[in-house]
Amino acid sequence: MKISLNWLKAFAPSLVLTESEIAARLTSLGFEVENIQHLGGRFHNVVVGKVLACQKHPNADRLSVCTVDVGQSEALQIVCGAPNVAAGQFVPVALVGAELHRYSGETLTIKKSKIRGVESMGMICAEDELGLSDNHDGIMVLGTEADSFAVGAPLDTYVPRDTVFDLAITPNRPDALSHLGIARELVGVTGVALPSYHALPFVQSSSRIQLEDTAACPHYAAVLIEGVKIAPSPLWLQNRLKAIGLRPINNVVDITNYVLHSVGQPLHAFDLDQLLEQRIRVRTDICGEFVTLDGKTRLIEPGMIMICDAQRPVAIGGIMGGLHSEISDRTTNVLLESAYFNPSQIRRASKKLGLSTDASYRFERGVDWGNIRGAAAMATAMILELAGGRVIETTENVAQERQRIHVSLSPRRVNSFLGASLEPSRMVSILVGLGFEKIEQTPEQISFAVPSWRVDVSAEVDLIEEIARVYGYDNFAPAEKMNAAYPVGRADKAHFNDRLRRFMIGMGFKEILTNPLLSLSEAQVFSERVVRTLNPISEDMAALRPSLMPSLLKVVAHNHNLSNFDLRLFEVARVFELASPDEPTLVSGYREREMLGIAITGRRAPRSWAHANQPADFFDLKGAVEELLDGLHLLEKSKFIPYTHNKLHLEIDATRNTSLGRIFAGVLQIVPKEWLMRYDIDKPVFLAELDVEVLRNFAEFDYEYHAPAKFPAVTRDLAFYVPIDVASADMVDEIIQVHPSIEQVQVFDVYEPVSSAGRSTSAVASRRSLAFSLRLVSHERTFTEDEISALLTKVIERIQSKYGAELRQA
Incomplete structure (x- = not known):
């Protein structure tokens, strides 16, 4: 939110802090200050000029040759390309030699020049050229009324210097979404100067204003003004709005915007003559299309608050008005709306319509319900002053008057919470300065009435936070003595995720953190049991992720766009799916799991003279998973099951711990081309997703010492022809089970015979050769050749019997 310093000082005249101090x-x-921008006050050789004549350029259809009086002995000839330039206007003129600081940050020096053969002695400026805003639709017109401006006067006289603070306001502080709210924070309620206006005598009426859903709109006030004259706003009002990025429209509309940003109450002005029977109905049962002020057709659903006349909708309550009831140049009679709308209903409608406005931004957070009448009175006084007319009726419909809530505060508990020794009088002073009213005080507790604008305060802890915030966190002295308890040890199960992260980082992977929300269409690519979010912020956040794979692919795509192609990434996070009806879950109907996602793409090793420039492949991913499993003492219990030609399932043998047999623990895969195309990735990516809960439950962290064998190990190789569908991992498991002396089995060669034409021959088309290296170790004695031969014979017979294998002879 943008705050103008000039505007702020109108509410806080006693404010003497410098910009940096503010x-x-x-x-x-x-309130985090995200940016500070300086406007105006840097004009050199920029003066007020009056356009005396304006003619078409002889050599250019879109240019005009203007005669401009700038207070010198002779008028200047200036070529202008703006479509809105006309005789009689008072305009800012940059003379030859002027230096302009544009809104974009560029500096422009004005020189005498010829434009299409016509001499130009300066420039009539637009707002962006003066650094006042980003508006370049046309030249800046100061006004047209005679004697309103002094020709030749420095522009600083009419466009004063200003400083704009861009603030980040947290969602729980809607009271700070106005200049009045920020003024209260800086100088306190007693230092605030409120605008002067007379209170209006509102009369309760259900005939002029009909509330058909009092929960959606419990209070609606209307002021009827006749005989107004629609015209441009005065320069001071335009400057205020432009300073915070708003474009002036006309005096009545500008006044509603001014009041919104002044005191935080959104208003809306209707053309009274466009309202059938000149009455208001607030409804939530409308279904159909509605054209808003921006000319777009919106689909209205039941539950959305609609402001209607006797027959038809005229505005989306709290969000945007309708096109056919807007204030126009022909408007003479106005109905001014000031109301309170249910925040949750405004938020739901705003998100569903994809329409966020200054009004909805405030209504959905909660406006000051005690200032509905005051804001209407302030706007009415301004309309009568700047647009003329007279008030013919002030009416309202209040379903139920709200009362301020009372909250009790214990001074002892405040000091206990904050570790401070503040006096109760200091606490009272802070809270009263923020607008809280002291109702009753005893030595044990103090009772306060919460101001109507503080919708975020409802409990004692909220008051304690206010005291700490205003007193200043930096003013709390650190404790001289500090007691801290450190854990005696770190249980590996309790800190499993930390161990997991250390393993992955040790293998050269980088951890990422991603948003668990994604679009519905994207989520449905990875699961059929998608969990949808209620009232999503946007279509891109309409579902919870069912897998970490889309998050990993988004990060890969982002890095590829930045020419960062060599990636080894991981993330430990939760995924969400709908549960099957009979599946026991913590929350009925929903399945939430913690997963480890791994992604590899690009080169196998960093570019270096010491490494071959080889791309990573699927086996780099499988090797990383195997290394992780080995570190968790799970490798021997793990088995990779081919699922498709580009995907493996990981299963863990749980028979030692449970009677469940093998448990699914995750998947490893080559990312399909259609997924890569979806994320605009043009290089291979390899992903794994492992169930952290399964890994945690079956990982072993107790280390057992095994003395190395005193006798030499023996290595022997065996090669078999086996059917092509026999998995080498199954054969390795089978060989190890033959005898305890077989310590290690590794596949070191795969051979598929082919014909001279490069194709498998028919005789061996269904077979392949697998070669294994066996490491034999005895802790009792040195193996003899007879013992080795007998052991190998057992292995051969077992493999031949189990898989129909044929020993391959050398």
Whole structure:
């Protein structure tokens, strides 16, 4: 939110802090200052000019040759390309030699020049050329009324210097979404100067205003004004709005925007003559299409708050008005709306319509319900002053008057919470300065009435937070003595995720953190049991992720766009799916799992003279998973099951711990081309997703010492022809089970015979050769050749019997 310093000082005339001090104070109060921008005040050789004549350029259809009086002995000839330039206008003129600081940050020096053969002695400026805003639709017109401006006067006289603070306001502080709210924070309620206006005598009426859903709109006030004259706003009002990035429209509309940003109450002005029977109905049962002020057709659903006349909708309550009831140049009679709308209903409608406005931004957080009448009175006084007319009716419909809530505060508990020794009088002073009213005080507790604008305060802890915030967290002295308890040891199961991360980082992977929300269409690619979010912020956040794979692919795509192609990434996070009806889950109907996602793409090793420039492949991913499993003492219990030609399933043998047999623990895969195309990735990516809960349950962290064998190990090789569908991992498991002396078995060769034409021959088309290296170790004695031969014979017979294998002879 943008705050103008000039505007702020109108509410806080006693504010004497410098710009940097204001920024520091706001930050300490909890309002982060994201940017500070200086407007105006840097005009050199820029004066007020009056356009005396304007003719078409002889050599260019879109240019005009203007005669401009700038207070010198002779008028200047200036070539202008703006479509809105006309005789009689007072405009800012940059004279030859002027130096302009544009809104974009560029500096422009004005020189005498010829444009299409016509001499130009300066430039009539647009707002962006003066650094006032990003508006370049046309030249800046100061006004057209005679004697309103002094020709030749410095532009600084009419466009004063201003400083704009761009603040980040947290969602729980809607009271700070206005200049009044920030003024209260900086100088307190007693230092605030409120605009002067007379209160209006609102009369309860259900005939002029009909509330058909009092939960959606419990309070609606309307002021009827006749005889207004629609015209441009005065320069001071335009400057205020432009400073915070708003474009002036006309006096009545500008006043509603001014009040919104002044005191935080959104208003809306209707053309009274466009309302059938000139009455208001607030409804939530409308279904159909509605054209809003921006000319777009919106689909209205039941539950959305609609402001209607006797027959038809005229505005989406709290969000945007309708096109056919807007204030136009022909408007003479106005109905001014000031209301309170249910925040949750405004938020739901805003998100569903994809329409966020300054009004909805405030209504969905909660506006000051005690200032509905005051804001209407302030706007009415301004309309009568700037647009003329007279008030013919002030009416309202209030379903139920709200009362301020009372909250009790214990001074002892405040000091206990904050570790401080503040006096109760200091606590009272802080809270009263923020607008809280002291109701009753005893030595044990103090009772306060919460101001209507503080919708975020409802409990004692909220008051304690206010005291700490205003007193200043930096002012709390650190404790001289500190007691800290450190754990005696770190249980590996309890800190399993930390161990997991250390393993992955040790293997050269980088951890990422991603958003668990994604679009519905994207989620449905990875699961059929997608969990949808209620009232999503946007279509890109309409579902919870069922897998970590889309998150990993997004990060890969982002890095590829930045020419960072060599990636080894991991993430430990939760995924969400709908549960099957009979599946026991913590939350009925929903399945939540913690997963480890791994991604590899690019080169196998960093570019270096010491490494071959080889791309990573699927076996790099499988090797990383195997190394992780080995570190968790799970490798021997793990088995990779081919699922498709580009995917493996990981299963873990749970028979030692349970009676469940093998448990599915994850998947490893080559990312399909259609997924890569979806994320605009043009290089191979390899992904794994492992169930952290399964890994945690079956990982072993107790180390057992085994003395190395005193006798030499023996290595022997065996090669078999086996059917092509026999998995080498199954054969390795089978060989190890033959005898305890077989310590290790590794596949070191795979051979598929082919014909001279490069194709498998028919005789061996269904077979392949697998060669194994066996490491034999005895802790009792040195193996004899007879013992080795007998052991190998057992292995051969077992493999031949189990798989129909044929020993391959050398």
